[in-house]
Amino acid sequence: MADQTSPEARTPLDTGVPPQTPARDGISRRALLGTAGATGLVLGAAGGAVGYSAAPSEATPLTSVGASMAMFHGKHQPGITEGLQARGHLVAFDLVAGAGRKEAAALLRRWSATAERFMAGEPAASDDTDVARDAGPSSLTITFGFGHSFFARTGLEKQRPVSLDPLPDFSSDQLDKARSDGDLWVQIGADDALVAFHALRAIQKDAGSAAKVRWQMNGFNRTPGATAHSMTARNLMGQLDGTRNPKPTDADFDQRVFVPASGSKDPSWMANGSYAVVRRIRMLLDDWEKLSLTAQENVIGRRKSSGAPLSGGSETTAMDLEKTDAKGEYVVPVNAHARITRPDQNGGAAILRRPFSYHDGIDADGVPDAGLLFVCWQADPLRGFVTIQRKLDRGDALSKYVRHESSGLFAVPGGAAKGEYVGQALLEG
Amino acid sequence: MADQTSPEARTPLDTGVPPQTPARDGISRRALLGTAGATGLVLGAAGGAVGYSAAPSEATPLTSVGASMAMFHGKHQPGITEGLQARGHLVAFDLVAGAGRKEAAALLRRWSATAERFMAGEPAASDDTDVARDAGPSSLTITFGFGHSFFARTGLEKQRPVSLDPLPDFSSDQLDKARSDGDLWVQIGADDALVAFHALRAIQKDAGSAAKVRWQMNGFNRTPGATAHSMTARNLMGQLDGTRNPKPTDADFDQRVFVPASGSKDPSWMANGSYAVVRRIRMLLDDWEKLSLTAQENVIGRRKSSGAPLSGGSETTAMDLEKTDAKGEYVVPVNAHARITRPDQNGGAAILRRPFSYHDGIDADGVPDAGLLFVCWQADPLRGFVTIQRKLDRGDALSKYVRHESSGLFAVPGGAAKGEYVGQALLEG
Numbered sequence: 001m002a003d004q005t006s007p008e009a010r011t012p013l014d015t016g017v018p019p020q021t022p023a024r025d026g027i028s029r030r031a032l033l034g035t036a037g038a039t040g041l042v043l044g045a046a047g048g049a050v051g052y053s054a055a056p057s058e059a060t061p062l063t064s065v066g067a068s069m070a071m072f073h074g075k076h077q078p079g080i081t082e083g084l085q086a087r088g089h090l091v092a093f094d095l096v097a098g099a100g101r102k103e104a105a106a107l108l109r110r111w112s113a114t115a116e117r118f119m120a121g122e123p124a125a126s127d128d129t130d131v132a133r134d135a136g137p138s139s140l141t142i143t144f145g146f147g148h149s150f151f152a153r154t155g156l157e158k159q160r161p162v163s164l165d166p167l168p169d170f171s172s173d174q175l176d177k178a179r180s181d182g183d184l185w186v187q188i189g190a191d192d193a194l195v196a197f198h199a200l201r202a203i204q205k206d207a208g209s210a211a212k213v214r215w216q217m218n219g220f221n222r223t224p225g226a227t228a229h230s231m232t233a234r235n236l237m238g239q240l241d242g243t244r245n246p247k248p249t250d251a252d253f254d255q256r257v258f259v260p261a262s263g264s265k266d267p268s269w270m271a272n273g274s275y276a277v278v279r280r281i282r283m284l285l286d287d288w289e290k291l292s293l294t295a296q297e298n299v300i301g302r303r304k305s306s307g308a309p310l311s312g313g314s315e316t317t318a319m320d321l322e323k324t325d326a327k328g329e330y331v332v333p334v335n336a337h338a339r340i341t342r343p344d345q346n347g348g349a350a351i352l353r354r355p356f357s358y359h360d361g362i363d364a365d366g367v368p369d370a371g372l373l374f375v376c377w378q379a380d381p382l383r384g385f386v387t388i389q390r391k392l393d394r395g396d397a398l399s400k401y402v403r404h405e406s407s408g409l410f411a412v413p414g415g416a417a418k419g420e421y422v423g424q425a426l427l428e429g
Numbered sequence: 430m431a432d433q434t435s436p437e438a439r440t441p442l443d444t445g446v447p448p449q450t451p452a453r454d455g456i457s458r459r460a461l462l463g464t465a466g467a468t469g470l471v472l473g474a475a476g477g478a479v480g481y482s483a484a485p486s487e488a489t490p491l492t493s494v495g496a497s498m499a500m501f502h503g504k505h506q507p508g509i510t511e512g513l514q515a516r517g518h519l520v521a522f523d524l525v526a527g528a529g530r531k532e533a534a535a536l537l538r539r540w541s542a543t544a545e546r547f548m549a550g551e552p553a554a555s556d557d558t559d560v561a562r563d564a565g566p567s568s569l570t571i572t573f574g575f576g577h578s579f580f581a582r583t584g585l586e587k588q589r590p591v592s593l594d595p596l597p598d599f600s601s602d603q604l605d606k607a608r609s610d611g612d613l614w615v616q617i618g619a620d621d622a623l624v625a626f627h628a629l630r631a632i633q634k635d636a637g638s639a640a641k642v643r644w645q646m647n648g649f650n651r652t653p654g655a656t657a658h659s660m661t662a663r664n665l666m667g668q669l670d671g672t673r674n675p676k677p678t679d680a681d682f683d684q685r686v687f688v689p690a691s692g693s694k695d696p697s698w699m700a701n702g703s704y705a706v707v708r709r710i711r712m713l714l715d716d717w718e719k720l721s722l723t724a725q726e727n728v729i730g731r732r733k734s735s736g737a738p739l740s741g742g743s744e745t746t747a748m749d750l751e752k753t754d755a756k757g758e759y760v761v762p763v764n765a766h767a768r769i770t771r772p773d774q775n776g777g778a779a780i781l782r783r784p785f786s787y788h789d790g791i792d793a794d795g796v797p798d799a800g801l802l803f804v805c806w807q808a809d810p811l812r813g814f815v816t817i818q819r820k821l822d823r824g825d826a827l828s829k830y831v832r833h834e835s836s837g838l839f840a841v842p843g844g845a846a847k848g849e850y851v852g853q854a855l856l857e858g
Contacts, residue, residue, distance in 0.1 A: 063492070063654030086515070086622065086652055129718055130667030130733050134656045192655035193515065197665060197788060197799075201714070216790050223515055223652055225492030226621035227563045236626060238559030285630070289558055304559050359626060360789065361645045370626075 065191050065224050066136030072116040074415040075272050076258060077422060079143035080354065080377050081248055084221040084233055085189035087196040088356040090278060090373055091203065092147070092182025092408065093211035101154040103210040104184075105427040108144065110206040111186070112421035115142035118199050132198035140190040142199055144422045145276055145410030150183040159426055161266050161411050163275055163381050170393045172404060179215040179280065179406040187276070187375065189356075191224055215406070217280060219356025219373040232307060232315065235357055236370050237288055237401070239300055240307035242353045243315055244342070256384070257352050257377050259414075264379075269425035272414030274377045277351075277385040280358070280406040283371035288401045299397040301336025309338065321345075335397040341388055349387035351376040371402065381409060494620050494653050495565030501545040503844040504701050505687060506851060508572035509783065509806050510677055513650040513662055514618035516625040517785040519707060519802055520632065521576070521611025521837060522640035530583040532639040533613075534856040537573065539635040540615070541850035544571035547628050561627035569619040571628055573851045574705055574839030579612040588855055590695050590840050592704055592810050599822045601833060608709065608835035611643040616705070616804065618785075620653055644835070646709060648785025648802040661736060661744065664786055665799050666717055666830070668729055669736035671782045672744055673771070685813070686781050686806050688843075693808070698854035701843030703806045706780075706814040709787070709835040712800035717830045728826040730765025738767065750774075766827040769820050778816035780805040800831065810838060 070078045095104060117124065121137035151160035186203055190196040204213060221233055235241040246253050254260075261271040288296070293304060301319070302309055310332045311320035321339060323331045332339050343350045354377060359370040378384030392399065416422045499507045524533060546553065550566035580589035615632055619625040633642060650662055664670040675682050683689075690700040717725070722733060730748070731738055739761045740749035750768060752760045761768050772779045783806060788799040807813030821828065845851045 062657040065494075065652055065654035066656060087649070127718075127722075128667075131663060131665060133663065133667065133734065134660060135651070136655060136657070138652070138655045192652040193649040194651055194663060194665075194786070195655065197786075201718070201797075205718070213791055213795055218788060218790060220516070220622040222564065222623055223494055223567070223621040225494035225654075226565060226567045226624065227495060228491040228565070231563060234560060234562060234623060236560060236623075238557075238562065289556075289630070289634070293556075305562070357623070357626075359647060361647060362642055366642055368630075 062136050063225075066138050068139040068191070069121065069137040070119055070139055070141045072112075072119045072142075072416070073418050076274070077143050077412055077415045078119065079141035079187050079189055080257070080274055080352070080412070082139065082141055082189075084354065084356075085139055085141070085196075086191045086221055086223045087189070087193040088219040088221070088373070089186075089188040089196055089200045089216065090219070090356075090375070091186050091188070091200065091216040092214040093184040093186070093207055094214045095150070095153050095183050095211050096209065099153075099210045101156060101427060104150070104154050105424075107184075107207065107210045108423045108427060109421045110208075111142075111144060111203060112416055114199075114202050114206055115144075115422075118142065118195075118202065124202055129198060129201055131201070132192075132195045135192055135195050138190045138192040138195040140195055140199060141188070142203065143187040143276075143412060145185040145187075145412040146423065146426070147182045147185060147408065147410050149181065153183060154427075156426065159267050159269060159429065161270055161275075163266065164409060164411055167277070167381070167386060167407060167409055168390070170389055170404065172393060172399050172402075173407070174403055174405060176406050179217075181408050182214040182410075184211060185276070185278070185408060185410040217358060217373055218360075219358045221356055235355075235372055236283055236285065236359070237296075238304060239296075240302070240304075240315065241355070241372075243302070243307050244338075244350075245353055246350050255379065256350050257379060259379050267426075269423070269429050270411060270413055271425075274379065274412050275381045275384075276408075276410045276412050277374075277376050277378075277381055278406075278408040278410065279372075279374040279404050281372045281374050282369070282403040282405050284401050284403065285368050285370060298333050299337060299401070301332045301338035310336070333397065335395045337392070337396050337398040340391050340396050346387050346391055347383075349383055351378045351384045351388065377412075491565050492654075495567050497568040497620070498550065498566040499548055499568055499570045501541075501548045501571075501845070502847050505703070506572045506841055506844045507548065508570035508616050508618055509686070509703055509781070509841070511568065511570055511618075513783065513785075514568055514570070514625075515620045515650055515652045516618070516622040517648040517650070517802065518615075518617040518625055518629045518645065519648070519785075519804070520615050520617070520629065520645040521643040522613040522615070522636055523643045524579070524582050524612050524640050525638065528582075528639045530585060530856060533579070533583050534853075536613075536636065536639045537852045537856060538850040539637075540571075540573060540632060541845055543628075543631050543635055544573075544851075547571065547624075547631065553631055558627060558630055560630070561621075561624045564621055564624050567619045567621040567624040569624055569628060570617070571632065572616040572705075572841060574614040574616075574841040575852065575855070576611050576614060576837065576839050578610065582612060583856075585855065588696050588698060588858070590699055590704075592695065593838060593840055596706070596810070596815060596836060596838055597819070599818055599833065601822060601828050601831075602836070603832050603834060605835050608644040608646075610837050611839075613640060614705070614707070614837060614839040646787060646802055647789075648787045650785055664784070664801055665712055665714065665788070666725075667733060668725075669731070669733075669744065670784070670801075672731070672736050673767075673779075674782055675779050684808065685779050686808060688808050696855075698852075698858050699840060699842055700854075703808065703841050704810045704813075705837075705839045705841050706803075706805050706807075706810055707835075707837040707839065708801075708803040708833050710801045710803050711798070711832040711834050713830050713832065714797050714799060727762050728766060728830070730761045730767035739765075762826065764824045764826040766821070766825050769825050770817055775816050775820055776812075778812055780807045780813040780817065806841075 070082055119140050148164045151157050188196050188199045232240040232242050246256050257274055259266045259270045259273045297304055307315035309319035311323040325331050354375050356373040358373045363369045413423050499511055548569050577593045580586050617625050617628045661669040661671050675685050688695045688699045688702045736744035738748035740752040754760055783804050785802040787802045792798045842852050
């Protein structure tokens, strides 16, 4: 960028962090420098608790909301096991005609470099838009995946995982093909909407002449600190959503969510990767909100207030599927969503749900275009999403109130080691 | 709601706050009750600093983000002088055929009751959707206004302020009439997206058979705590936006922003009210981002990094309009946006800008549908927005990079006293 006349051109010093300096103690130097002088804030580890000095101040300090930083390099890509973020973008790209393996490799290299910088709270190497300027990393994650169509376009059919075979049709699907699938998929999440937008624009710019946007969706979750304590998120139906999610502390968590480093049906480049199923699930809120609370709870099989099973207890109490009422009817109805989706009703199938809500205003009929950008993670989509969705397809009480409007299935490789980029083992294997 | 079979029906106790119990010490009981047991959080005044106990905890505490509460009752309506909120909805309604003054009065009464409850962090009086359950008030504000067309539909033409006369056409306007104007306008803002959505759905439900949605837009701002210190917000062009905003501490702030209680050209029901100009301003980001930093700074007349005038100093330094460079050219170009919008260049015209950014994905051409939901407040639109926009219309360098796509002008009456509803002096006057 020509900048001869500006005395305040964006040098590394100006941004508060030399571009090549790694983050220190889990907090980017940019965040540290931006904070210390202004507020005397005592920063803990990224993502940890933050203590305030007692001095009153009108300033809004960089709290853990801004200072939290996810790691780009690692065994797995970021954006899978981290907590839900307040803002998200899902975007799919198709390679342009003429672009192949070489262009895709260069693109993944550019994208990985951007993800590493931005997740550390640093600006673009050149021509940054400044939209995220002054903000901390804000838990930004950027995650990359490959769709079924990617492999033929790049001559890599032999490397295409069997798990990317197209999902079966489900009777409740009303899929918009233009907003489904795609050669490449990027998930962006952050606790600040401008930080997320900044990343989205950079990812689009990086695509350059190699790929163009196929579809793009925006979503959101609760803002950190808006609720009184850590709890399962609510969706736009008002339900606790994700109660039965596998937890990283579960013994079989890795086995359910991640492709093993060896010994699976997957190609070796998918070691430590995962498969993402992405569904835009419209909620028919005008219909749903007309139901009584009791009717809503019978659809789900859980109390709306607490998430407790209708058979009793608290959110984490095991559901008693056999419990009957005075009339001999099951307390948890046979078509209740939570009964049908239980792993023990589906041969052990379990998925890691990590969604965003979405709300794109009202459509031409005046009804809300709102619902869930459902994103779920699993080592094997056939044993995960497909198994559960097939069961739901045969009699889920919730199906009257939702509509699957788009669908994607993406192979998300493991995390990049230092100096490597995401997908390198595939593209240079 | 029929709820005979549910042992956990939503009683007042279940929600944590008896519906008729007023908030205490600026924090709703719901927030207090929901917090104390979980985290030992020490709550200060609403909106003030929050101190954490030293005990480590995995729980995410209800911080000032969730606990902050704006006041519904007061001299002015909320949502005008409060800080920018992380999430916003703008929605316009038209009265349905057959609905007149009586139905409008009943609607404003319902809306005011909902605004009072929700802003205190309490659920709807019945059939709450539970979408905001577990969250604090999260700085929610709900603001109501009347458009030009409202007065003929309700037989209140004689009460229509002269200031609601239609805005003049501007050469840069490309207005979509379907997304402009409206009988009634509601602005919803909150620091949590689910709290804002919860309010939007309730406001739409309250409209019932009296009014239907004409248009609705969603916006966002920075999440509290994402930046290191309190500062002027950035927009999606990366610019600091609102540097010259009048401040509540300015001697002439009230005079610029609010209709006086008497002695103005306005009808008496507008005492302590304000006029909102609402413009959906698309940013042509693909063009903007191609400019060099120097070119961008010359368009605005300020440094992008700091917001300082090109004539030197810091963001708050007065702009030296006469300063020239070695070639004798003005350092702040004659068509720079910040030069043209200065009050001393516009007969003292000043507006209180309180916008949201918006981003509705990409349009059919693959370009971002993003920009600013510009909302500005003034005692007199002719002396405020119109004066400034006329000047901009004659040669603002920024005009090549923005497009006004919709427009609305609304009379926002003063705040409701206890026991009253917004607009009561108009509708029962």
